Amino acid sequence: MIERTPVLDAVTHAVLISGLLLLLMPLWIVFVAASHDFQTVNQVPMPLWPGNHLLENLSLAWERGNFDRVMLNSLIVAVGVTVGKIVIAALSAFSIVYFSYRLRMVIFWMIFITLMLPLEVRIVPTYAVAADALRPFQATLDVLGIPLDLPEWNLLNTYSGLILPLIATATGTFLYRQFFLTVPDELTEAAKMDGAGPIRFFLEVLMPLSKTNMAALATIMFVWSWNQYLWPLLVVTDHQNFATATMQLQKIVPGPAFGEPPIWNVAMAANLIVLAPPVLVTILLQRWFVRGLISTDK
Amino acid sequence: MAEIAIRNVRKTYGKLQVVHGVDLAIGAGEFVVILGPSGCGKSTLLRMIAGLEAITAGEIAIGGEVVNKREPRERGCAMVFQNYALYPHMTVAENIGYALKVAGLAKAERTARVAAVAASIGLTDFLDRKPGQLSGGQRQRVAMGRAMIREPKVFLYDEPLSNLDARLRVAMRVEIRKLHQRLGTTTLFVTHDQVEAMTLADRIVVMNAGKVEQVGTPQEVYGRPESLFVAGFIGTPGLNLLPGTLDPAAGVVHLEGGRRLAYDRQRWAGAPAGRVLAGFRAEVARLVRPGQGLDASYEFAEELGASRLLHGSLGGTVVVVSVADGRMLQPGETFGIEVAPSEVHLFDAETGRRLPGEARPSSRQSVPVLEAV
Numbered sequence: 217m218i219e220r221t222p223v224l225d226a227v228t229h230a231v232l233i234s235g236l237l238l239l240l241m242p243l244w245i246v247f248v249a250a251s252h253d254f255q256t257v258n259q260v261p262m263p264l265w266p267g268n269h270l271l272e273n274l275s276l277a278w279e280r281g282n283f284d285r286v287m288l289n290s291l292i293v294a295v296g297v298t299v300g301k302i303v304i305a306a307l308s309a310f311s312i313v314y315f316s317y318r319l320r321m322v323i324f325w326m327i328f329i330t331l332m333l334p335l336e337v338r339i340v341p342t343y344a345v346a347a348d349a350l351r352p353f354q355a356t357l358d359v360l361g362i363p364l365d366l367p368e369w370n371l372l373n374t375y376s377g378l379i380l381p382l383i384a385t386a387t388g389t390f391l392y393r394q395f396f397l398t399v400p401d402e403l404t405e406a407a408k409m410d411g412a413g414p415i416r417f418f419l420e421v422l423m424p425l426s427k428t429n430m431a432a433l434a435t436i437m438f439v440w441s442w443n444q445y446l447w448p449l450l451v452v453t454d455h456q457n458f459a460t461a462t463m464q465l466q467k468i469v470p471g472p473a474f475g476e477p478p479i480w481n482v483a484m485a486a487n488l489i490v491l492a493p494p495v496l497v498t499i500l501l502q503r504w505f506v507r508g509l510i511s512t513d514k
Numbered sequence: 515m516a517e518i519a520i521r522n523v524r525k526t527y528g529k530l531q532v533v534h535g536v537d538l539a540i541g542a543g544e545f546v547v548i549l550g551p552s553g554c555g556k557s558t559l560l561r562m563i564a565g566l567e568a569i570t571a572g573e574i575a576i577g578g579e580v581v582n583k584r585e586p587r588e589r590g591c592a593m594v595f596q597n598y599a600l601y602p603h604m605t606v607a608e609n610i611g612y613a614l615k616v617a618g619l620a621k622a623e624r625t626a627r628v629a630a631v632a633a634s635i636g637l638t639d640f641l642d643r644k645p646g647q648l649s650g651g652q653r654q655r656v657a658m659g660r661a662m663i664r665e666p667k668v669f670l671y672d673e674p675l676s677n678l679d680a681r682l683r684v685a686m687r688v689e690i691r692k693l694h695q696r697l698g699t700t701t702l703f704v705t706h707d708q709v710e711a712m713t714l715a716d717r718i719v720v721m722n723a724g725k726v727e728q729v730g731t732p733q734e735v736y737g738r739p740e741s742l743f744v745a746g747f748i749g750t751p752g753l754n755l756l757p758g759t760l761d762p763a764a765g766v767v768h769l770e771g772g773r774r775l776a777y778d779r780q781r782w783a784g785a786p787a788g789r790v791l792a793g794f795r796a797e798v799a800r801l802v803r804p805g806q807g808l809d810a811s812y813e814f815a816e817e818l819g820a821s822r823l824l825h826g827s828l829g830g831t832v833v834v835v836s837v838a839d840g841r842m843l844q845p846g847e848t849f850g851i852e853v854a855p856s857e858v859h860l861f862d863a864e865t866g867r868r869l870p871g872e873a874r875p876s877s878r879q880s881v882p883v884l885e886a887v
Contacts, residue, residue, distance in 0.1 A: 402599035405566050410613040410660070411587030424603040 246491075250274070250484035257481040273485035281464050281486050282456075289375075290442060290461040291493065296379040297441035298434050305388025305433065306426070310418055312389070313396040314404070324393070331386040335447055342381050346371045346451055373454045381451075382441055388433050395429045396422065431504030439494040461490045515700055516577030516590065516667035517542045518563065523572035525558050525724075532558050534724040535572065545694050545701045549711040550721035551747070556704045557672055559721070563702065564591050564670050577667055592661035593670040596677060598653045600645040600660075607632070607641040610659040631663045635689075651682045658693070669694075671703040675710060687713060708748050712736065720744050738859075742866040745793050745859065751823060751834045753793040757863065760790045767792040767860070771829035773808050777858040784871025789863035796823060796836040798857040807852035808833075812843040824849070 244264075249257050252267035277283070312324045335342060345351060349369040357364050371377030399422065407417045423430075445462045452458040468483045498505070518540040525533035533555040540546050548556040561567040563574055565586035573580050581589045600609050608615075611628040619627075632638050635655045645653055654674060661669060671690070675683045691714055694701050705711055711718050712732045720727040720735060720743070728740040739745035745753035758769040765779035767790060775792050800807075801824070810826035810833050824835045826849065835851055843849060860869040 400597060400599065402595045402597050403601065405564075405586075405593070406595060406599040406601070406660075407612075408566065408586045409564065409591070409593050410664075411616045412612075416616060421601055421603075 246484045246487050249480050250488050252481050254479060254481055257484075269481065270485070273481050274489065277468075277482045277486035277489060280482070281468060281489075282459075283461070283464070283486075283489060285457070286459050286461045286464045287489070287493075289378075289458060290490075292375055293378045293382075293444070293448070293460055294438050294442040294493075296375065297382045297444075298437045300379060300383035301385045301388050301437045301441075302430055302433055304383055305385055305392050306418075306423070306430075308389045309392030309396055310422065313393055314414065327386050327389050329386075330384065331390075335381065339446070339450065343450055346377050346381060372451055373458050375458075377451050378448055378458070378460070382444060382447060385437070388437070391429060391433055392426065395426055399425065428504045428507040431501045432507075435498055435501040435505045438497045442494045465490055515542045515698060517544075518668060518700065518702070519573075519575040519578075520559075520563070521573040521575075523559070523562060523574060524570045525555070525562060525567065526570045532724050533562075533570075536721075536724075536726055538719060538726065538729070540700060540702065542700055543698045545691075545703065545714060545716045546719060547703045547705060547711040547715035547717075548719045548721060549705060549708060549747075550727075552706055554721045555724040556706075556721045560593075560670050560672055560702060560704045563589075563668070564593050565589050566593075590667035591670050592664050592666035592668070593672065594654075594657045594661050594674045596673040598645070598657040598677075600653060600656055602645055605642050605644055606637060606648070606656050606659075609645065609656055610637075610663055613660065613664045627663055631659045635659050635662070635693075650678050651686060654678065654686055655689075658690075662693075662697070666699065669699050669701040671701070671705075673705055674703075675705070676707070683710075690714065709750070712748075720747065722747075738868075739793075740868050742791065742861050745861065749795060751796055753795060753859065754799070754833045754835075755791045755793045755861070756828065756831055756833070757789070757791055760785060760787050760860065760869075762787050765855075767858075769808070769829065770831075773829070775808065775853065775858060776855045777860060778855045781856070781873050782860060782869065782871055783873060785860060785869050786871065790869060791861040791863050793859040793861060794853045794857050796834045798853065799833075799835045800852045801835060801837050801839075802850040802852045804848040804850050807850035809848050809850055810835075812845060812847045812849055814845065815843070826851075 245262075248264060248266050249262065250273050251270040252263065253269045253272075256263060256267055308327060312320060312327075347370060348354075349371050350366040354366045357366070371380065403421065404417065407421055412420065443462060444460070445466075448458075448460045448463050449466075452460070452463065455463070465483075465486060468486050518538075520536055520538040520540075523533060523536045524531065536555075536559060548559065550556045558567060562569050563576070565581065565584060565588075569582050573582060575581065576589055576591070601612065604612065607625075607628050610631055611624045614624045614627060628641070629638070632641055635658060637652070637655055637659060640648060640652060640656075645656065648656065657674070674690075675686055678686060687710060690703075703710075703714060712735075715732055717729060717731055718735045719729050722743045728735055728744045730738075735744060735748050739748060739753065742755065745755065756767075756769050756775065758767040758775065760767055762779070762782075762785055764774075766774045766776050769775055769792070777792065808828055810828040813825045813827060815825065816823040821836050821838050824837055824843065826833050826835070828851070833851065860872075861867065862869050
């Protein structure tokens with residue numbers, strides 16, 4: 217239904233704008249707080265217009281929060297998780313949609329069920345596996361009575377430990393599956409007639425066709441993995457070398473790194489820094505993101 | 515160029531059998547059209563030849579070699595799909611040349627061959643476009659180019675013209691026929707459109723419900739239908755069929771309602787008495803005064819320009835007569851139909867097959883040309 221009444225238009229816009237203001241207000245306060253010096257920010261009430269200490273606060277936050285290192289860590293983890301998720305999702309969906317084998321639906325539903333088991337639910341067993349990645353195999357061997365001792369493979373305090381447990385993704389598999397189902401069968405058959413094998417078809421036909429899906433998935437997954445907090449906190453004890461940006465934020469207000477009383481202006485500047493990469497990724501990919509989700513561009 | 519032999523080929527999906535033992539021999543360089551209504555198994559048969567469907571039972575040989583176990587690309591077939599099935603992200607040149615790229619040909623040779631194929635089907639100016647920027651006819655040509663470039667032993671067309679508008683369809687039909695004349699490649703063409711089949715085919719294979727009903731030249735299929743299905747399916751409109759009882763002694767069919775229709779007694783000398791369906795073409799029936807032939811009650815007319823199709827009811831059966839003159843009839847008015855005995859076809863009412871005991875005509879009289887669509 218499309219209404220074209222001026223009054224309704226005005227009301228609709230009023231609702232939209234107030235919603236937008238409501239959403240942007242906290243961000244604005246973060247920005248304003250990050251741009252004042254220590255005294256101004258602790259006034260009651262806090263000013264609502266930005267001051268002129270933004271760059272100073274940013275550089276202070278960057279330096280004191282060890283952001284050289286943690287931003288790099290976060291970037292490695294987020295990019296690793298995003299790429300890994302896309303590869304795994306595309307491959308598993310390819311297998312489920314294009315190959316017919318007996319356990320196909322069973323496997324699809326098993327993947328689907330993991331949607332109900334996010335990391336937070338299975339965090340203890342996942343931690344146990346991360347502490348010794350070969351332990352499930354060792355347990356299997358023990359049950360089967362095979363006297364073989366596997367070495368311990370510890371993933372704690374490594375990038376692999378940060379990345380691998382976050383990679384498996386039902387969402388991505390499901391998104392790709394839905395996309396592959398919309399690819400006409402005749403295209404697959406044409407590729408078969410042209411002599412392309414499954415790998416060629418996957419790389420040269422399906423992958424280029426799913427570019428927009430990939431962008432959508434990448435955006436969601438980058439933001440999601442950048443914002444991961446619980447898992448890095450658990451798996452990383454070597455905070456000097458492996459802390460991620462979100463972990464570092466936790467220490468800023470108030471904490472050992474910055475001390476009492478809380479230095480809100482620097483803390484908010486640190487917030488702005490950590491906020492920037494996901495915002496940039498979203499802005500850069502949003503054109504494809506929207507196309508990928510509505511998925512009409514084929 | 516290769517001959518195709520199809521021996522007792524069956525296809526079942528679970529318990530559902532869609533192709534019931536098809537036997538067919540297609541000569542090298544022949545243009546064969548498989549014609550039938552949707553769901554008759556014609557596409558399935560074509561896809562089994564291409565290797566896109568597994569063959570449940572029987573054998574298919576291309577060029578004397580049984581290909582049941584061969585991958586599609588090893589069978590030397592090229593296929594043109596109904597929805598073109600072009601790769602949307604590749605340019606026209608990449609689409610046409612993809613098979614060569616997969617085969618690992620050097621880029622220079624690929625470009626040269628793509629250019630040659632594109633020139634032969636008038637696509638030279640479109641090589642850099644994506645399929646989305648082409649019209650339906652151009653896409654169809656790209657699909658044909660993609661099939662041609664592999665220089666296949668067999669061309670397979672799966673209802674390639676059904677997505678085009680009527681005028682383009684006629685134009686593409688001509689192009690496909692010319693292409694076949696130029697290359698001489700064995701061609702199998704699946705369609706549900708009998709005009710397409712009549713105009714393109716060297717031989718037509720009429721299929722229904724997973725079985726072959728009749729194989730023959732367009733003239734044979736039109737002029738001597740082997741079954742009620744072929745009689746009703748071929749020709750616009752199909753054969754008029756009137757139920758009745760055959761009386762070989764008198765040389766007539768006693769129609770329901772007491773009317774009599776004379777048939778060629780010498781030709782059907784061996785025909786047994788019994789329940790039959792007597793058929794005649796709308797084109798051969800003549801309009802006469804009421805009482806001088808079979809009386810029918812007029813219902814409505816279809817105007818075709820050169821002629822009109824009068825629809826009438828004859829003892830409850832629909833009859834269609836093609837007339838050239840413009841005399842208008844009123845609904846309910848009675849008109850007479852006269853059919854020459856030599857134009858009457860007889861079918862067994864039980865089996866639906868053409869009545870046995872017919873002397874094979876040495877040479878058919880000329881067959882009326884079908885009007886183009």
